[in-house]
């Protein structure tokens with residue numbers, strides 16, 4: 001990897017020769033649902049997988065560090081901003097192409113929008129995701145899920161770009177997805193996905209969407225800035241219940257506060273910093289460990 005102070009110059013030199021969209025000094029607090037984080041020195045967006053693959057290949061050859069941004073709904077970003085180039089899927093937002101029960105869609109396309117389009121088309125399979133404000137690429141990478149539903153269960157295949165810039169059509173199979181993880185994606189960029197769904201009556205699908213929506217609003221801090229579940233659920237007991245049992249609900253550090261509605265949510269009540277959130281996470285983990293013997297693992301992805 002190039003020295004920390006050199007990677008911006010190195011990346012800049014490469015990007016000057018490319019036609020991809022480049023944004024500089026982008027405050028990530030305005031691009032993340034938690035609303036925390038300093039500026040990304042460089043954000044790169046390409047409308048074509050080939051262009052992005054070429055840039056990634058050049059970054060890899062020059063040892064320029066980079067990572068991927070979707071809708072920013074599962075990220076906690078350092079106050080200094082990330083120490084790498086941010087590659088955004090925002091321009092790879094091809095709308096769903098529907099062919100009977102198969103739907104191909106770009107990585108940057110919004111999942112809530114996709115859910116609505118599928119309902120109108122009478123296609124069922126990802127209704128649980130109506131309130132998950134992620135991108136298609138982010139939901140594939142995280143295998144986003146709620147209750148029994150998991151995004152990966154609907155994925156037939158996806159287009160991935162390896163960190164060396166190879167474009168790879170990848171069929172999904174057993175082992176591609178796991179709980180809030182996708183070993184079959186690994187460290188690759190997801191450029192688009194093909195979903196396999198089941199035909200159903202649009203009214204029945206919309207009824208299920210309403211039920212999911214009502215349940216979410218009743219059980220989660222809707223409207224408050226958050227990144228959903230901070231910790232993964234350990235096999236024996238949900239993280240929220242463990243946190244509750246440890247008597248921590250309402251605990252706060254600075255402007256970061258544990259939600260009173262759902263103990264696995266940290267809410268930014270205005271102006272929270274990375275330091276606030278990170279030290280609240282440490283305190284929760286320590287207290288839960290002491291009270292229950294369980295070591296919580298973060299679900300939210302931390303960018304430094």
Ligand SMILES: Cc1cc2nc3c(=O)[nH]c(=O)nc-3n(C[C@H](O)[C@H](O)[C@H](O)COP(=O)(O)OP(=O)(O)OC[C@H]3O[C@@H](n4cnc5c(N)ncnc54)[C@H](O)[C@@H]3O)c2cc1C
Nearest residue numbers: 068070071072073074134135137138139141144145190228
């Ligand atoms: C109100 C609210 C409700 C939520 N509810 C749920 C829920 O019910 N279930 C659930 O699982 N999650 C939930 N989440 C969390 C979040 O929406 C999901 O984890 C979602 O999958 C993240 O997608 P994203 O596009 O925002 O990814 P980001 O937050 O941008 O990124 C998350 C991770 O994915 C990687 N990534 C992003 N795009 C790509 C790509 N194209 N290729 C490869 N890697 C990529 C990033 O590098 C990062 O590691 C919720 C969040 C909020 C704010």
